Amino acid sequence: MEIIKTDVAIVGAGGAGLRAAIALAEADPKIRIALISKVYPMRSHTCAAEGGAAGVIKPDDSLDLHFNDTVGGGDWLCDQDAVEYFINEAPKELIQLEHWGCPWSREPDGSVAVRPFGGMKIKRTWFAADKSGFHILHTLFQTSLKYPTIQRFDEYYATDLLVDDGRCQGFTALEIRSGQMKQFQAKAVIIAGGGGGRMFPFTTNGAIKTGDGMALAYRAGAPLKDMEFVQYHPTGLPNTGILLTEGCRGEGGILVNKHGRRYLQDYGMGPETPVGQPVLKTMELGPRDRLSQAFWHEQKKGNTVSTQWGDCVLLDMRHLGEKKINERLPFVRDLSISYLGMDPVKEPIPIRPVVHYMMGGIHTDIQAATPLPGLFAAGECACVSINGANRLGSNSLTELLVFGRRAALSAIAHVQSGLATSNDAALAAKAQDSENRIRALFAKSQGTESIAGLRKEMMHTMEEGAGIYRTGEELAKTCDKIAELRQRYAGIALHDKTSVYNTDLLQALELGSMLDCAEAVAVGARDRTESRGAHQRLDFTARDDQNFLKHTLAYYHPTEPPRLDYLDVVITKSQPGVRDYSGAKQ
Amino acid sequence: MSERQIQLEVLRYNPETDSAPRFQTYAVPCLNEWVVLDALNYVKENLDPTLSYRWSCHMAVCGSCGMMINGEPKLGCKAFIHEYGDSIRVEPLAHFPIERDLVTVVEDFIAKLASVKPYLIPKEDKPVSAGEFKQTPAELMKFKQYTLCINCMLCYAACPQYGLVPEFVGPAALALAHRYNQDSRDGGRDQRQEVVASDEGVWECSFVGACSEVCPKHVDPAGALQQIKVASTIDWYKEHLMPWVKK
Numbered sequence: 070m071e072i073i074k075t076d077v078a079i080v081g082a083g084g085a086g087l088r089a090a091i092a093l094a095e096a097d098p099k100i101r102i103a104l105i106s107k108v109y110p111m112r113s114h115t116c117a118a119e120g121g122a123a124g125v126i127k128p129d130d131s132l133d134l135h136f137n138d139t140v141g142g143g144d145w146l147c148d149q150d151a152v153e154y155f156i157n158e159a160p161k162e163l164i165q166l167e168h169w170g171c172p173w174s175r176e177p178d179g180s181v182a183v184r185p186f187g188g189m190k191i192k193r194t195w196f197a198a199d200k201s202g203f204h205i206l207h208t209l210f211q212t213s214l215k216y217p218t219i220q221r222f223d224e225y226y227a228t229d230l231l232v233d234d235g236r237c238q239g240f241t242a243l244e245i246r247s248g249q250m251k252q253f254q255a256k257a258v259i260i261a262g263g264g265g266g267r268m269f270p271f272t273t274n275g276a277i278k279t280g281d282g283m284a285l286a287y288r289a290g291a292p293l294k295d296m297e298f299v300q301y302h303p304t305g306l307p308n309t310g311i312l313l314t315e316g317c318r319g320e321g322g323i324l325v326n327k328h329g330r331r332y333l334q335d336y337g338m339g340p341e342t343p344v345g346q347p348v349l350k351t352m353e354l355g356p357r358d359r360l361s362q363a364f365w366h367e368q369k370k371g372n373t374v375s376t377q378w379g380d381c382v383l384l385d386m387r388h389l390g391e392k393k394i395n396e397r398l399p400f401v402r403d404l405s406i407s408y409l410g411m412d413p414v415k416e417p418i419p420i421r422p423v424v425h426y427m428m429g430g431i432h433t434d435i436q437a438a439t440p441l442p443g444l445f446a447a448g449e450c451a452c453v454s455i456n457g458a459n460r461l462g463s464n465s466l467t468e469l470l471v472f473g474r475r476a477a478l479s480a481i482a483h484v485q486s487g488l489a490t491s492n493d494a495a496l497a498a499k500a501q502d503s504e505n506r507i508r509a510l511f512a513k514s515q516g517t518e519s520i521a522g523l524r525k526e527m528m529h530t531m532e533e534g535a536g537i538y539r540t541g542e543e544l545a546k547t548c549d550k551i552a553e554l555r556q557r558y559a560g561i562a563l564h565d566k567t568s569v570y571n572t573d574l575l576q577a578l579e580l581g582s583m584l585d586c587a588e589a590v591a592v593g594a595r596d597r598t599e600s601r602g603a604h605q606r607l608d609f610t611a612r613d614d615q616n617f618l619k620h621t622l623a624y625y626h627p628t629e630p631p632r633l634d635y636l637d638v639v640i641t642k643s644q645p646g647v648r649d650y651s652g653a654k655q
Numbered sequence: 656m657s658e659r660q661i662q663l664e665v666l667r668y669n670p671e672t673d674s675a676p677r678f679q680t681y682a683v684p685c686l687n688e689w690v691v692l693d694a695l696n697y698v699k700e701n702l703d704p705t706l707s708y709r710w711s712c713h714m715a716v717c718g719s720c721g722m723m724i725n726g727e728p729k730l731g732c733k734a735f736i737h738e739y740g741d742s743i744r745v746e747p748l749a750h751f752p753i754e755r756d757l758v759t760v761v762e763d764f765i766a767k768l769a770s771v772k773p774y775l776i777p778k779e780d781k782p783v784s785a786g787e788f789k790q791t792p793a794e795l796m797k798f799k800q801y802t803l804c805i806n807c808m809l810c811y812a813a814c815p816q817y818g819l820v821p822e823f824v825g826p827a828a829l830a831l832a833h834r835y836n837q838d839s840r841d842g843g844r845d846q847r848q849e850v851v852a853s854d855e856g857v858w859e860c861s862f863v864g865a866c867s868e869v870c871p872k873h874v875d876p877a878g879a880l881q882q883i884k885v886a887s888t889i890d891w892y893k894e895h896l897m898p899w900v901k902k
Contacts, residue, residue, distance in 0.1 A: 168787075179794070
């Protein structure tokens with residue numbers, strides 16, 4: 070097996086991975102950097118983020134306000150030391166991106182423009198029309214081309230971390246083009262592999278978001294944290310799950326039920342605000358968890374609009390006018406017309422909540438370090454706990470930057486910490502084991518299970534048990550089902566036994582990642598017998614700070630469900646309080 | 656939702672087992688609102704797990720699923736079944752070597768993108784602590800359109816010149832160079848001109864305009880190339896006829 074030796078290897082070349090790579094290259098041109106991704110960097114799902122990135126920049130804003138919005142938005146499951154670091158670094162990172170050429174939308178005086186976003190008390194979301202993630206990703210990718218020390222390995226799929234002497238020293242990866250396994254030997258590894266929303270049937274997530282980075286760390290012994298917190302974005306196109314940004318509401322779009330009533334006022338987010346004059350942190354600018362939950366209740370009450378794609382509510386943007394929609398929300402208009410055949414300038418758009426983001430992920434401290442020495446993580450795949458039980462829109466694009474860079478700095482410190490010489494023979498043996506695991510898939514003559522079939526069953530049970538509202542009974546069924554599917558997964562066989570660009574093999578590996586992550590979601594949700602943020606239990610409706618002001622840690626077991634442990638939330642200055650998104654309070 | 660059966664004729668090629676590309680036809684029951692990518696996914700999930708193609712976002716922004724559909728370069732996720740008849744032919748993007756099935760080898764494009772220095776080369780150094788560069792909406796509008804390229808490479812598949820002269824830097828990469836040249840914060844045009852104004856750069860373009868016609872994001876690379884030609888011509892005149900005038 071070919072061995073590629075490097076100092077820091079990064080798995081994933083989306084926003085967090087690219088930001089990490091650039092930070093490494095800038096810190097020291099002698100550091101060898103290997104940037105591995107299963108897709109070309111600009112295909113990464115960061116490109117699909119629309120609304121923007123939060124960071125305090127305007128004189129009427131303050132770091133304290135961003136802190137309070139984030140911690141309250143996260144229903145006090147955020148680690149407050151991490152949030153503090155995050156909000157402090159956020160403006161610097163967004164300015165840095167501006168210096169690299171990001172085409173942020175501007176005010177008439179040439180300063181960057183900010184827009185309102187859900188759960189934020191002040192306008193602080195930097196945006197590039199409604200393609201913010203796309204521009205961030207391309208700016209980072211293009212900027213990364215400046216640095217000759219960033220060596221890219223595009224279309225390589227990492228299969229197993231190599232852990233020896235108690236620390237992570239690289240991984241094996243499949244070169245997709247040739248089907249050959251390579252051993253990446255690195256002094257530090259950063260995982261920036263994104264989330265795993267594809268474990269659900271209805272999601273804004275692209276096909277590539279299969280939790281591979283999370284599963285890599287998990288299988289190597291690093292715990293997954295708070296996986297039960299899955300964000301439903303309230304406004305997805307009902308037929309495809311395509312996201313219509315929160316910016317739609319930030320710009321003044323309203324949500325109405327089949328009676329034309331702005332129903333959010335009936336769920337603690339009223340009183341009604343004037344149409345077209347959005348008021349921050351209330352009504353349509355409430356947080357995503359509350360809005361998605363309100364939809365669920367409307368559906369139960371029969372107030373939703375029935376469409377050929379299922380029950381919907383309506384996102385009405387007509388009053389914004391064509392000019393504003395074209396200027397601020399051109400992509401939303403294009404997507405609605407193309408994929409739904411409806412023009413938001415002329416008609417309300419039916420939408421429904423859609424799986425969007427995982428608050429949970431690989432457990433890291435505020436230095437982006439996992440408990441496994443030598444292993445760091447950043448971005449959606451990580452859980453540094455700035456998002457708590459519910460992420461506020463526009464915090465995650467900033468998170469990629471802040472913690473992508475942070476992971477790079479920590480990796481450098483680790484590389485320079487006087488590491489013991491690696492045991493090359495031991496690493497090579499482990500790499501061989503990893504290759505054998507893949508070979509075994511080819512060797513099996515016939516499987517009894519189909520990859521697509523298992524995937525469908527997984528998606529179905531996740532939606533049934535781990536959706537917007539959950540019960541112990543349904544979750545227990547989902548846990549059993551996922552355990553069963555993990556067993557049956559051992560019975561899959563490949564139809565495609567060739568080497569070059571074998572997507573049958575990739576889908577098999579991705580399914581394995583999703584099943585591992587899905588089990589952590591379901592088991593974590595079953596055992597969290599309270600309701601907090603995006604995790605709502607019909608059988609335990611109250612938040613329980615006595616027992617659950619804690620992070621869930623899930624530890625992998627190859628054949629059994631994960632072992633759960635709990636870790637206290639870090640509280641520095643904000644004691645758990647009431648999440649009040651009523652306009653009355655303001 | 657109306658359903659309709661189509662014949663999806665897909666180019667297949669596996670370098671390990673096939674001596675030459677061939678077509679394979681699948682009967683696919685399609686919903687009318689589907690895109691061609693949905694039909695391919697149907698095949699992959701239900702009929703033939705060995706079919707390989709790239710895709711991810713399904714919303715025309717990641718740029719993965721460029722392919723020839725009935726001979727035209729299209730994004731698979733934005734080619735609607737209802738715009739086609741009952742038989743649809745899908746092939747890998749033209750002008751790129753086939754890696755396998757609908758997957759092409761794209762290194763040439765990636766290298767060309769990198770060759771034009773597609774990053775901000777600031778006029779003035781400014782530390783992050785000094786805040787953002789000012790840029791008015793009008794200044795932004797000068798290059799905004801050229802930032803919208805999703806690197807889907809449809810323009811390369813449409814460009815007859817790239818088909819004839821593979822050394823041609825090509826529409827997307829040149830438009831990206833133009834994007835940075837036009838950015839009020841940038842001072843790197845001279846450095847980019849080496850590649851942009853070379854024989855393989857804009858002068859290779861024969862202004863057929865096919866690139867702009869197929870661009871799913873309306874970037875108008877042809878327009879960018881024309882602007883570069885004009886600016887480069889002015890450079891030439893200044894240099895050769897009026898050497899006393901500073902560029």
